[in-house]
Amino acid sequence: MADSSDQGAVVSNKQVIFRNFISGFPKESDMFVATGPVKLKLPEGSRGVLLKNLYLSCDPYMRILMTPKNEGSGEVFAPYAPGSPVSGFGVAKVLDSGHPDFKKGDIVWGITKWEEYSVISAPEILFKIQHTDVPLSYYTGILALPGLTAYAGFYELCSPKKGEYVYVSAAAGAVGQLVGQFAKLMGCYVVGSAGSKEKVDLLKSKFRFDEAFNYKEEHDLDAALKRYFPEGIDIYFENVGGKMLDAVLLNMRDHGRIAVCGMISQYNAEKPEGVCNLMNVVYKRVRMQGFNVFDHFQQYAKFLETVIPYIKEGKIAYVEDIAEGLESGASALVGLFNGRNIGKQVVVVARE
Amino acid sequence: MADSSDQGAVVSNKQVIFRNFISGFPKESDMFVATGPVKLKLPEGSRGVLLKNLYLSCDPYMRILMTPKNEGSGEVFAPYAPGSPVSGFGVAKVLDSGHPDFKKGDIVWGITKWEEYSVISAPEILFKIQHTDVPLSYYTGILALPGLTAYAGFYELCSPKKGEYVYVSAAAGAVGQLVGQFAKLMGCYVVGSAGSKEKVDLLKSKFRFDEAFNYKEEHDLDAALKRYFPEGIDIYFENVGGKMLDAVLLNMRDHGRIAVCGMISQYNAEKPEGVCNLMNVVYKRVRMQGFNVFDHFQQYAKFLETVIPYIKEGKIAYVEDIAEGLESGASALVGLFNGRNIGKQVVVVARE
Numbered sequence: 001m002a003d004s005s006d007q008g009a010v011v012s013n014k015q016v017i018f019r020n021f022i023s024g025f026p027k028e029s030d031m032f033v034a035t036g037p038v039k040l041k042l043p044e045g046s047r048g049v050l051l052k053n054l055y056l057s058c059d060p061y062m063r064i065l066m067t068p069k070n071e072g073s074g075e076v077f078a079p080y081a082p083g084s085p086v087s088g089f090g091v092a093k094v095l096d097s098g099h100p101d102f103k104k105g106d107i108v109w110g111i112t113k114w115e116e117y118s119v120i121s122a123p124e125i126l127f128k129i130q131h132t133d134v135p136l137s138y139y140t141g142i143l144a145l146p147g148l149t150a151y152a153g154f155y156e157l158c159s160p161k162k163g164e165y166v167y168v169s170a171a172a173g174a175v176g177q178l179v180g181q182f183a184k185l186m187g188c189y190v191v192g193s194a195g196s197k198e199k200v201d202l203l204k205s206k207f208r209f210d211e212a213f214n215y216k217e218e219h220d221l222d223a224a225l226k227r228y229f230p231e232g233i234d235i236y237f238e239n240v241g242g243k244m245l246d247a248v249l250l251n252m253r254d255h256g257r258i259a260v261c262g263m264i265s266q267y268n269a270e271k272p273e274g275v276c277n278l279m280n281v282v283y284k285r286v287r288m289q290g291f292n293v294f295d296h297f298q299q300y301a302k303f304l305e306t307v308i309p310y311i312k313e314g315k316i317a318y319v320e321d322i323a324e325g326l327e328s329g330a331s332a333l334v335g336l337f338n339g340r341n342i343g344k345q346v347v348v349v350a351r352e
Numbered sequence: 353m354a355d356s357s358d359q360g361a362v363v364s365n366k367q368v369i370f371r372n373f374i375s376g377f378p379k380e381s382d383m384f385v386a387t388g389p390v391k392l393k394l395p396e397g398s399r400g401v402l403l404k405n406l407y408l409s410c411d412p413y414m415r416i417l418m419t420p421k422n423e424g425s426g427e428v429f430a431p432y433a434p435g436s437p438v439s440g441f442g443v444a445k446v447l448d449s450g451h452p453d454f455k456k457g458d459i460v461w462g463i464t465k466w467e468e469y470s471v472i473s474a475p476e477i478l479f480k481i482q483h484t485d486v487p488l489s490y491y492t493g494i495l496a497l498p499g500l501t502a503y504a505g506f507y508e509l510c511s512p513k514k515g516e517y518v519y520v521s522a523a524a525g526a527v528g529q530l531v532g533q534f535a536k537l538m539g540c541y542v543v544g545s546a547g548s549k550e551k552v553d554l555l556k557s558k559f560r561f562d563e564a565f566n567y568k569e570e571h572d573l574d575a576a577l578k579r580y581f582p583e584g585i586d587i588y589f590e591n592v593g594g595k596m597l598d599a600v601l602l603n604m605r606d607h608g609r610i611a612v613c614g615m616i617s618q619y620n621a622e623k624p625e626g627v628c629n630l631m632n633v634v635y636k637r638v639r640m641q642g643f644n645v646f647d648h649f650q651q652y653a654k655f656l657e658t659v660i661p662y663i664k665e666g667k668i669a670y671v672e673d674i675a676e677g678l679e680s681g682a683s684a685l686v687g688l689f690n691g692r693n694i695g696k697q698v699v700v701v702a703r704e
Contacts, residue, residue, distance in 0.1 A: 241630065241631070245630070260630075260633050260634050261634070262634060263630070263631055263634065266631055271628065272628045272629065272630070272631060273626065273628070274625065274626010274627060274628050275626060275627050275628075275630055276623065276624045276625070276626050276627075277624065278593065278597070278612075278615070278624070278627055279593070279615055279618055279624060280642075281612050281640065281641075281642035282612050282613070282614060282615065282642040282643070282644070283642070284642065285641075285642050285643050285644050285647060286641070286642050287639065287640075287641045287642075288633065288639075288640045288641070289633075289637075289638070289639045289640070290632075290633035290634040290635070290636065290637050290638050290639075291634070291637050292634070292637050295637060
């Protein structure tokens with residue numbers, strides 16, 4: 001129960017508001033910054049928490065929430081409410097708590113809102129951060145959902161074996177950079193693709209992929225994949241969809257596996273692109289599996305035990321693209337969809 | 353070693369010859385009947401077998417072999433040689449053997465040629481038929497690859513559970529009719545689709561599907577699936593591809609499974625249809641897995657042990673569409689692709 005002896009100061013609360021549902025690519029003007037008041041104290045009897053938001057995560061799935069719910073998109077993805085703040089994953093500090101599991105000063109990560117201060121009425125969905133000897137912003141990426149996505153997606157769905165040929169699209173992104181490094185640690189041959197020379201250089205130099213290429217410079221993706229995978233692809237970690245998936249299907253090896261993490265190329269499409277080469281799923285006995293990290297939370301503790309030592313020992317590199325302040329939030333989020341970010345896109349609201 | 357004391361009579365050997373590679377739907381004129389001589393005796397030193405062919409199997413995959421090998425189609429499917437007999441699965445009697453595993457009088461099933469008599473030089477690929485107290489023609493279907501395909505595809509790839517919602521396309525075909533019946537035996541709710549009223553009636557009356565519909569009478573496949581599966585589909589046994597797959601993807605339940613057995617709607621297409629709704633693989637965490645029965649031969653003995661009692665006890669019904677004589681072979685095979693057959697399409701060459 002919140003302490004009622006102190007009524008709490010009322011301060012201004014900057015917010016990033018979602019204007020209205022969109023079609024096509026998101027634009028900065030689809031969001032705007034507004035300021036309202038917030039009392040730095042929970043109302044008496046609240047079982048929630050009051051958060052000071054520190055780091056906000058920009059993730060591709062957020063585009064899906066900018067379209068009214070369609071029957072296809074399932075329960076996991078509830079659309080944004082026009083006129084309300086954008087929501088998403090973030091790292092925050094607990095300022096006040098009415099919930100027995102959280103106390104003032106705790107650092108947490110989980111679903112919060114794009115604003116300076118948020119009241120979370122059901123804080124059971126938040127994770128308390130135990131290891132604070134790594135940058136806290138990592139809990140929007142490598143130590144949060146993108147990290148767990150890469151971990152569960154690669155180790156569980158892809159059934160990787162040493163020496164296998166692994167291809168990662170959107171490889172410089174939050175998930176892709178980790179999948180490639182997990183695959184290297186396992187002894188796989190790893191090729192990544194990304195959309196700029198800078199990202200390609202990063203994949204090879206920083207993330208130690210065996211090869212990398214700029215898909216925008218390849219007029220024939222099938223030919224590019226044949227160049228990098230003359231023996232074919234055992235594992236494809238799918239972040240892109242559309243034409244890329246079609247080219248990959250032509251290059252899968254027998255009993256290949258495709259973990260379908262997302263299809264960022266399709267989120268902004270009015271009508272999704274047709275994928276024509278699915279017959280190869282039969283020819284090559286391919287297993288193609290969609291997944292959602294929400295089904296893998298039970299592995300989170302084991303995941304942290306594995307990955308935090310990797311980070312501390314320098315076995316895994318991690319690159320973030322940090323945007324300063326809520327004012328830069330819309331631009332940072334929009335940038336995801338034209339590939340402007342290099343590494344995990346984070347928005348800093350406050351550093352402590 | 354073949355017995356060399358008898359030189360063997362020379363008799364005429366009627367054959368169905370594959371004329372040349374095709375595009376689009378196969379036509380009867382893509383094959384022709386010719387007659388050559390055959391000596392009813394293996395040459396001295398042969399390690400092969402001489403077969404008298406009894407029943408020949410018409411299977412959708414045979415269309416794939418009528419197109420020159422393309423890089424996508426993998427090793428399993430080697431194309432036909434123009435000017436040579438069609439080959440495929442069949443049931444045959446051994447007339448002469450130079451192989452220690454086979455003797456005169458044995459009944460076998462496996463890859464043979466569309467002709468009266470065939471010399472098989474590597475008979476290791478043939479299965480000796482032990483249970484001859486069922487119709488021998490069943491060893492082109494329910495007791496051969498289509499049966500094993502249905503069995504392995506359903507029980508292994510679909511991970512079925514009692515009470516789940518199962519949809520089978522091309523449900524009156526050799527594989528579909530069995531998948532539906534296996535699913536009913538497991539306690540699933542089963543709906544099948546087929547292309548005529550007669551087949552739909554057969555699905556409901558003979559194969560005891562819960563529901564069945566004629567896909568040709570549905571202008572909106574998505575709406576049809578919503579009518580039969582208001583709760584969505586747990587398991588889809590995919591024989592069709594294209595538009596049907598696209599509609600199914602809109603109706604899958606969370607953690608649904610799609611066993612991709614084949615995509616008959618695509619085999620005759622100049623360019624395969626695009627499948628647009630693959631995002632649902634992510635939304636619903638669908639597992640989609642291509643398979644080929646050749647990877648499941650190790651289960652064949654267990655499969656027979658399961659299915660032969662089902663047949664004898666009347667727990668599984670089985671319908672064949674029998675064409676008489678090699679002269680009707682081309683027409684029977686072509687008929688598969690416009691859905692003329694009702695049940696497993698077989699060509700009888702001889703009954704004993």
